[in-house]
Amino acid sequence: MYTHNGEDVFVIDGHIHLWDATEENIVHEGGEQFIQCFYDYHTAFTPEEEQWDMDTYRQYGAERMIQDLFRDGYVDMGIFQPTYLTDFYDEGFNTTDQNAELAEEYPERFVLNGSFDPRDGDEGIAHLERLKDDYDIQGVKLYTAEWRGDSKGWRLDSEESFRFLEKCAELGIENIHAHKGPTIRPLNRDAFDVGDVDDAATSFPDLNFIVEHVGFPRVDDFCHIATQETNVYGGLAVAAPFAQNRPRKFAEMMGELLFWVGEDNLLFGSDYGIWEPDWLVPAVMNAELTQEERAEYGVELSPDVKRKIMGENAAQLYNIDIEEKKEQFRDDAISQEFELGDSYEEASAD
Amino acid sequence: MATTDPPDSPGSTNHSEIAHSSVTTDKSVDLDAIRDRLDHVHDPELDRSIVELQYVEAIEIDDGAVTVAFVLPTAWCSPAFAWMMATGIRDEVEVVSGVTSVTVRLSDHMHGDEITTGVNQRRSFDSVFEDAEDGIMAVQQKLDEKARFARQHSAIKALQQGGLDPDQIAPLTRADIELDFSSDLAAVTVQDGALTVTVARDPLAEYLNKARETGLVADESDRLFADREGEPLASDPESFESIVRDARLAAANIEGQGAICESLHESRNGVHFD
Numbered sequence: 001m002y003t004h005n006g007e008d009v010f011v012i013d014g015h016i017h018l019w020d021a022t023e024e025n026i027v028h029e030g031g032e033q034f035i036q037c038f039y040d041y042h043t044a045f046t047p048e049e050e051q052w053d054m055d056t057y058r059q060y061g062a063e064r065m066i067q068d069l070f071r072d073g074y075v076d077m078g079i080f081q082p083t084y085l086t087d088f089y090d091e092g093f094n095t096t097d098q099n100a101e102l103a104e105e106y107p108e109r110f111v112l113n114g115s116f117d118p119r120d121g122d123e124g125i126a127h128l129e130r131l132k133d134d135y136d137i138q139g140v141k142l143y144t145a146e147w148r149g150d151s152k153g154w155r156l157d158s159e160e161s162f163r164f165l166e167k168c169a170e171l172g173i174e175n176i177h178a179h180k181g182p183t184i185r186p187l188n189r190d191a192f193d194v195g196d197v198d199d200a201a202t203s204f205p206d207l208n209f210i211v212e213h214v215g216f217p218r219v220d221d222f223c224h225i226a227t228q229e230t231n232v233y234g235g236l237a238v239a240a241p242f243a244q245n246r247p248r249k250f251a252e253m254m255g256e257l258l259f260w261v262g263e264d265n266l267l268f269g270s271d272y273g274i275w276e277p278d279w280l281v282p283a284v285m286n287a288e289l290t291q292e293e294r295a296e297y298g299v300e301l302s303p304d305v306k307r308k309i310m311g312e313n314a315a316q317l318y319n320i321d322i323e324e325k326k327e328q329f330r331d332d333a334i335s336q337e338f339e340l341g342d343s344y345e346e347a348s349a350d
Numbered sequence: 351m352a353t354t355d356p357p358d359s360p361g362s363t364n365h366s367e368i369a370h371s372s373v374t375t376d377k378s379v380d381l382d383a384i385r386d387r388l389d390h391v392h393d394p395e396l397d398r399s400i401v402e403l404q405y406v407e408a409i410e411i412d413d414g415a416v417t418v419a420f421v422l423p424t425a426w427c428s429p430a431f432a433w434m435m436a437t438g439i440r441d442e443v444e445v446v447s448g449v450t451s452v453t454v455r456l457s458d459h460m461h462g463d464e465i466t467t468g469v470n471q472r473r474s475f476d477s478v479f480e481d482a483e484d485g486i487m488a489v490q491q492k493l494d495e496k497a498r499f500a501r502q503h504s505a506i507k508a509l510q511q512g513g514l515d516p517d518q519i520a521p522l523t524r525a526d527i528e529l530d531f532s533s534d535l536a537a538v539t540v541q542d543g544a545l546t547v548t549v550a551r552d553p554l555a556e557y558l559n560k561a562r563e564t565g566l567v568a569d570e571s572d573r574l575f576a577d578r579e580g581e582p583l584a585s586d587p588e589s590f591e592s593i594v595r596d597a598r599l600a601a602a603n604i605e606g607q608g609a610i611c612e613s614l615h616e617s618r619n620g621v622h623f624d
Contacts, residue, residue: 020542021600022594033460035427037424037425037426040614040617040618041614043617043620044610044613044614044616044617045613145594152481153413215609216603216606216610217395217603217607218603219599219602219603219606220496220596220599220602220603220605221602223599233469238610239606241608242606244612246609249605249609251604252601252602252605252606256598256599256602259595260599
């Protein structure tokens with residue numbers, strides 16, 4: 001657990017991956033380009049002394065992951081966001097079934113999300129039902145801009161998509177994480193469009209729509225939607241590492257996001273293994289708005305606001321009782337393995 | 351043929367950003383003139399010059415034949431945006447005195463070959479990328495409109511810093527602004543000529559360039575400022591403020607994306623931004 005000025009901050013990392021980009025798993029040149037592009041993101045925003053070599057980056061493995069998150073990275077819980085990319089990777093890049101290996105070993109520490117693609121039709125519905133049956137998933141990660149055959153992606157507000165969203169509502173899969181932002185082949189004007197979230201969020205008020213990467217490079221369009229819809233949230237992966245190497249840009253971005261989206265609708269995510277929480281969590285927690293920035297945006301990035309962003313908001317979405325979790329983590333497998341139990345003891349009242 | 355280090359520019363444009371690119375020239379064409387033209391080519395999404403963004407990798411000049419190689423922050427950058435920059439390079443450089451031909455080369459991009467060949471053969475975007483849904487002009491127009499709106503924020507800030515109120519700013523037309531290119535100031539006339547104030551020139555000049563490109567401000571009588579959709583700015587303080595905030599957000603989006611691209615560019619292509 002992270003401690004900030006003597007106060008506990010329960011960290012739920014809302015965006016983590018366990019991927020396999022080994023050469024043996026790559027079946028299309030897009031797979032190699034994809035991991036190389038990820039690696040550019042890694043080196044672009046990671047302090048030099050924290051950067052990984054490419055071999056480690058291709059497959060860091062479960063053991064390293066739990067160390068990086070829980071032992072070294074102040075993370076209390078993590079939410080797996082799968083990325084299938086089965087056209088590029090033989091066994092998939094980062095599928096729910098792959099993630100499940102770790103999530104089932106430490107179920108108290110992980111939330112395991114699924115995925116769907118409405119172009120899969122009946123088969124896709126069956127897949128979603130299977131994921132619910134097998135893992136009791138509460139959320140899905142979606143890639144609307146993914147190309148498949150002749151299709152250049154799909155829209156969340158399409159008829160086919162609504163069929164899947166209805167299925168999610170029926171199964172109690174409440175959290176819809178939509179990846180907007182860097183796409184495979186953004187040939188078309190609307191490849192980054194976030195407008196489809198608007199109609200979907202209005203039509204499904206009982207579902208929560210978390211726009212990952214706060215819609216970059218369409219943060220403005222995302223903000224317009226989020227300011228109107230209370231069930232639209234922003235995931236901070238990609239924006240968060242600004243805190244490390246471009247702190248004023250980060251402050252400016254947080255000013256805008258807090259103004260438009262609000263402190264209750266923003267979720268921290270490291271995007272692990274693109275970035276590591278051991279340096280990212282402190283960077284975000286130490287971020288401050290100047291007096292001038294507070295006046296400009298009319299918002300605060302106070303410790304209370306940061307606590308919401310770092311964990312409390314995600315806890316609300318995923319029905320996580322933080323106090324109950326702290327009690328559980330005094331003596332769970334991870335705390336035993338890494339001797340973390342003491343950090344979950346209640347501070348003794350002097 | 352001689353290889354030279356790029357000389358310091360005597361002109362107003364700061365060319366230090368281009369220093370990393372390799373230059374080969376036989377002096378048949380003025381290198382500075384080429385650089386000045388390249389500075390006019392913008393990344394359409396980031397609304398910044400490709401020179402400032404350090405995309406230009408190499409310039410070769412051989413008896414009037416000019417080759418410009420450029421590289422983008424990722425191999426996945428939008429082919430449509432890459433196409434606009436490649437045609438921009440071609441069209442800007444070929445008007446330089448002494449240039450007999452221009453060859454553009456996009457390196458390390460997943461569609462580098464198609465774009466390089468297509469632009470040099472003067473083919474259309476649609477014929478090279480048959481599966482693209484939108485015409486290149488529609489994409490360009492949309493990005494220009496976003497850039498116009500984002501630039502409006504700095505322009506209005508400059509006017510407010512000059513002491514003007516919303517009800518003075520909202521009705522301004524092109525005729526009310528006089529840009530002084532001998533200084534860094536602009537003169538703004540308000541209240542039917544009753545009052546003239548001076549403000550910082552650059553934010554207004556940069557805004558007006560983009561407002562002209564998008565067609566929002568074509569004539570002297572055209573209103574200067576508009577909301578995101580192009581509707582004229584209202585002067586009541588509340589709606590004025592909400593449009594200023596929206597323009598601030600548009601600018602933050604472009605600048606934020608710019609910061610991501612700069613970092614990726616540094617990481618992948620070894621350039622350095624201050």
